[in-house]
């Protein structure tokens with residue numbers, strides 16, 4: 001059994017907007033082993049993205065803790081958290097979030113901005129990652145010149161730029177046709193084989209069937225808790 005790389009303890013998230021309070025997570029405990037492939041499923045609005053964002057340190061819980069590789073990230077300062085996120089976690093979103101004025105290659109290089117490596121080394125790494133997702137010939141294309149599936153493959157390459165241990169994906173195929181979806185999923189499976197821990201929020205039943213671990217979120221709780 002591999003060591004636990006992600007752990008949550010009694011994770012609670014309440015969004016408070018003026019008069020309305022939404023109890024998005026009501027005490028989630030989970031453990032994810034290093035190198036595993038997990039999916040988070042469940043009905044719309046029940047807390048899946050909230051859980052993923054808290055695991056990745058994109059938002060703070062109202063109560064409870066998130067441990068990444070044994071570090072309680074809920075206790076870190078914002079700058080330490082940003083550092084840990086950059087080193088250990090890659091994110092892929094449904095709508096790609098690429099910078100429109102930059103080429104595919106530059107979008108990947110930007111993610112390495114905070115690294116000390118020379119520009120030459122960063123370019124070589126960006127080229128290697130574009131090749132990994134099968135897009136070497138699109139290095140100089142802007143996002144608007146790429147299909148949805150190709151844009152998502154660039155955003156996966158960008159998420160890998162700092163060689164993170166953990167890849168978190170929020171409905172990575174939610175905006176793709178079935179052909180692009182299959183292509184993107186094949187790249188995700190290939191990346192999993194390199195030893196990365198992968199966690200995907202998805203409504204896609206076929207993808208969920210392939211998960212080694214399935215977490216079902218219902219009404220802010222895991223369905224087995």
Ligand SMILES: Nc1ncnc2c1ncn2[C@@H]1O[C@H](COP(=O)(O)OP(=O)(O)OP(=O)(O)O)[C@@H](O)[C@H]1O
Nearest residue numbers: 015017022024042043044045046047048049050051
């Ligand atoms: N920033 C926010 N401010 C206030 N409420 C929020 C915010 N983000 C999410 N919520 C609320 O928290 C609850 C859980 O939302 P979340 O996005 O985690 O659900 P989800 O399961 O990922 O849904 P979907 O499958 O539709 O993406 C919902 O009631 C949602 O309206």
